[in-house]
Amino acid sequence: QQQVKQSPQSLIVQKGGISIINCAYENTAFDYFPWYQQFPGKGPALLIAIRPDVSEKKEGRFTISFNKSAKQFSLHIMDSQPGDSATYFCAARKYNFNKFYFGSGTKLNVKP
Amino acid sequence: SAVISQKPSRDICQRGTSLTIQCQVDSQVTMMFWYRQQPGQSLTLIATANQGSEATYESGFVIDKFPISRPNLTFSTLTVSNMSPEDSSIYLCSVEYQGRPSRVLSYNEQFFGPGTRLTVL
Numbered sequence: 001q002q003q004v005k006q007s008p009q010s011l012i013v014q015k016g017g018i019s020i021i022n023c024a025y026e027n028t029a030f031d032y033f034p035w036y037q038q039f040p041g042k043g044p045a046l047l048i049a050i051r052p053d054v055s056e057k058k059e060g061r062f063t064i065s066f067n068k069s070a071k072q073f074s075l076h077i078m079d080s081q082p083g084d085s086a087t088y089f090c091a092a093r094k095y096n097f098n099k100f101y102f103g104s105g106t107k108l109n110v111k112p
Numbered sequence: 113s114a115v116i117s118q119k120p121s122r123d124i125c126q127r128g129t130s131l132t133i134q135c136q137v138d139s140q141v142t143m144m145f146w147y148r149q150q151p152g153q154s155l156t157l158i159a160t161a162n163q164g165s166e167a168t169y170e171s172g173f174v175i176d177k178f179p180i181s182r183p184n185l186t187f188s189t190l191t192v193s194n195m196s197p198e199d200s201s202i203y204l205c206s207v208e209y210q211g212r213p214s215r216v217l218s219y220n221e222q223f224f225g226p227g228t229r230l231t232v233l
Contacts, residue, residue, distance in 0.1 A: 009187035034221070043116075043204050044155070089154060098143055098208060099170075100222060102155045 003027060004092050006103025014111050019024045019077040023090035026071065030092040034100075035064065035075050038087045047088070048075070080110045115139075116225035118205055124231045125195055132191045133228045135205030140185035143208035145222065146178070150201045158203075161188050195232045202227045 006023045013019045023033075031052055036044035037051045050064040050073065057064045063076040076082055090103040115138040125131050135144065146158040159169045159180055167180040181189045192199050205225040 036224075041229075043206075043226045043229075046221055046223060049221070098145070098160060099157060100155075105152075105153045 002104070003101035004090060004103045006090050006106060008106060009104070010107045011109070013080045013108065014078065015082060015112050017080050017110075019080045019084065019108055019110070020074055021088050021090070021108070022072065022073045022074045023092075023103050024070075025092050025101075026093070027094070028071070029094045030101075031095045032093045033064070033066065033073050034091050034093075035062075036089045036091065036102075038089065038105075044089060056065055077108075078106075082110045082112050084108060085110050116205060116207060116223060118203075118225040118228050119133060121226065122229040122231075124233060126233055127196055129195055130191055130193045131195065131204050131230060132189050133205075133230075135188045135225055136189070137186045137207050139209075141209060142185070144182060144188045145187075145208070146180060146190045147204040147206060147207040147224075148225070149204060155204065158190070184228045192230065195230075195233045199232040200230055200232045202229050204228075 004023055004025050019101035032086045035047045037047045038044040048059050048062050048064055050066050052068045055066050064073060066073045085108055088106045091100045093100050116134045117133045123131055147155045148199045149155050150159055157170050158173045158178055159167045161167045161180045161182040163182045163185050177193055179191045204227045206222045207223050209223055
């Protein structure tokens, strides 16, 4: 059973546009939700993370929106740039547990 | 954040052989993890390696196939034993690192190494 469901599988956005990637989870024990960015041939890099006590977190052009009641969270990339073209993974973890549950990934292509 | 290196970065191996992947961290960390990422797929946790104790394996992964060593707080190895083409994948080392102390509530964050791309013929 997939603990974290991610969509879409792939996304094409024009330069300057907004990229939106969505994730949903079932386990209410999850309380830490990071997003990772992975370029080809590289390991995933932590991009931004949120806890469920806030509904939004912004770091530069990247924003996480969190809806606790709907058990959904999303990554918004504002003013998307070709350099943002990568695969993005959402993840979730239970408090005091070390295991992360990863989404299936979204391949983002930002067209110049 | 921690700086993590892996060796080798890639390898092509023959069926039936074994490969040991090394993971080196530039700071002492308690928790180290090994993941597998098949091409175009998500990350699957193989095992958690704590220094001074036996590795804890996830369902579907066994010690005989993926023996792990964790001799100190900065180093770990993963061996892929008796390889078959199905083992072709990217193997990633990850460490758990305490969040910045300035955060009100710090959560341990995981950082990944660059990965080892394994091809088994």
